[in-house]
Amino acid sequence: MTGFDTVLVANRGEIALRVVRTCREMAIRSVVAYSTADRDSAAVRAADASVQIGPAAPQRSYNYAPAVIEAALRTGAQAVHPGYGFLSEDPDFAEICARNGLVFVGPAPEVMARLSDKALARTMMAEAGLPVLPGTGQPVTGRAEVVAAARRIGLPLIIKAAAGGGGRGMTVVRRPDQLLSAYRSTRAAARIGFGDDRVYLERYWERARHVEVQVLADGHGSVVHLGERDCSVQRRRQKLVEESPAPGLRPDVARRLAEYAVAGARSAGYTGAGTFEFLVDGDEVAFIEVNCRIQVEHPVTEARTGIDIVREQLTIAAGAPLSVRQEDVRPSGVAVECRVNAEDPDRDFAPCPGRLDEFVPPAGPFVRVDTGVHQGWRVPSEYDSLLAKVIVWAPDRAGALARMDSALREFRVSGPGVHTTVSLLRRVLADPEFRAARHTTSLLDPVRDEG
Structure with a gap:
């Protein structure tokens, strides 16, 4: 369907498995590149083929471009899907792919180079008419x-x-x-x-919310947005809870954000899946950055729109037009995502690597769990501490929050020295400011202190 027979997945964990599953649905052979720490991962088990690219240290495996390129060429891949993190926003790697006859699943190297420089991106978006701080x-x-x-x-x-x-x-x-x-x-x-x-x-806006807009853009001039997500619940400015639509956001503000994101993508000549991030304070909005890749929180958008963003990425990368027009995008209901990390919130979110003697994710109607680990898995210390993403959908926000709390209550994960963010996430869901949609990026510290 896409023109690709084989795609190399140059990543690990849940996003690698996520890409493998879409490749399977599209009848594309998937090859997972993995480090020695991930030889028994769920992505390696699920892929059509796999190839070891180096030791656990990222700089010698997932971030080592020569090993990734060699794996792609050796396995006959025509394209490389970088997931998020690692080499996903490295314009030099995208250029190396092109020089070796490989399609990088993402924007063109020159576009990525401009947008990955946040100071330059800020100037570019201001020239395109987006508000900046x-x-x-x-x-x-x-x-x-x-x-x-x-x-x-x-x-x-x-x-x-x-x-x-x-x-x-x-x-x-x-x-x-x-x-x-x-x-x-x-x-x-x-x-x-x-x-x-x-x-x-x-x-710096002290009491701002963090709201982002998902866009898709093909090489034929089409740009669509898939609505906005609120990502204000953060620790160390890294997201823990995301939801769509952004609760309490006035429709006219949401419309402006979407228009800004589409205008920004057009002005930059963007292709692929991307995210335009903004700060929102009442009626005021300000552009902050562009993420030139798929986002960790993309499932909440998929849950509301029914659009497989990874499928669209692969379609665009193969040179085909988007499968949807703006009028085809009809988000419904409310979706929420919680990131379950192997971290101790009581020790400033210190990572807690170790063996998972018990790992039983929740299940049920309208509950999705994206994970790359399994019972018996040893959480490596070399990588991000994400264990799983729990995503729920419901017709309204109250129902979505109740369903998420139920799912988190059902989640069982334990092991020697392993702590998780589950109890903290449940406290966030019960916080009066969060439930009233009055929360900002400063919400988490007082919630954590209460526990």
């Missing part, structure tokens, strides 16, 4: 430039890594005496985490 259009260097920019922007502000992602490489500054030390520490963290120490400054 007061800030620096270019990375700042040197004490004098940082101080001058901070005076112009005002406090509080946030210092962000230009090459950052995944909620990392950000520092909030609320007092003048914090500015220079925050600048130095953010640059150092960016250098270590991303190999790029460029940073920029932006005004």
Whole structure:
């Protein structure tokens, strides 16, 4: 159907299994590239074929482009699906794929390069008419430039890594005496985490919500949005709970966000699945970044629209037009996703690797669980701590929250030294501010302290 006989899945965990399943439905042979730590993973078990690409350390396996390319060529793959994380937003890797005759399932390398530079993306979107926060259009260097920019922007502000992602490489500054030390520490963290120490400054909204819009764009000029998701429940600026539609968001604000996302995708020449992220404070909205890949939280959009986003990714990558038009997108009901991580919320969300002696996910009507682990699995320390994503759908928000609480209550996971976020997630669902849709990105700390 897509023109691909074989696709290499260059990722791990639940997203690798997710791609394998769609490939199976599309009659595409799937090959999973895996590290030694993942040799017994659910994705490896489910794939048509698999190939080991290196040891557990990501820099020698999932992030090592030569090994991924060699695996694709050796197994006869025509395309590489990078999932999220690792090489998924690396324009150099996308270019290497092209040079080796492989289709990278994502936007063109030059588009990704522009949008993955968050300072440049901010400037591009402002030129396209999207609202942005007061800030620096270019990375700042040197004490004098940082101080001058901070005076112009005002406090509080946030210092962000230009090459950052995944909620990392950000520092909030609320007092003048914090500015220079925050600048130095953010640059150092960016250098270590991303190999790029460029940073920029932006005004910080203390009581904002984090709302994003899913888009799909093909190479034939079609761009559609699939509605918005609220991702305001976060720890260390990384999401734990996502829902669609964004609760309490005025219809006119939701419409503006969708229009901005479509306009931004068109102006950038974007192709594939992408997410435009915004801050929302009342009627005010501001663009913050573009994620040039599939998002962890894509299932909530799939649950409301019935559209398989991975299928659309593969279709677009093969050069075919989108299977849907904007008028075909008719979201219904409410979907909520909770991320169950092997972390201890009482120890600042410290990762808890270890053997899962018990792992029994919930089931039931309108309950979906995306996971790449199984009972007896040893959670590696080298990767993200995500164990599973629980996704529920219901006709209304009250029903969706009740169904999610029931699913989490049913979830059984244990092992020596293994803690999870399940109890914290249930406290979030019961929080009065969350239930009234008055929550912002600052919700989680007081909820955690109560427990």
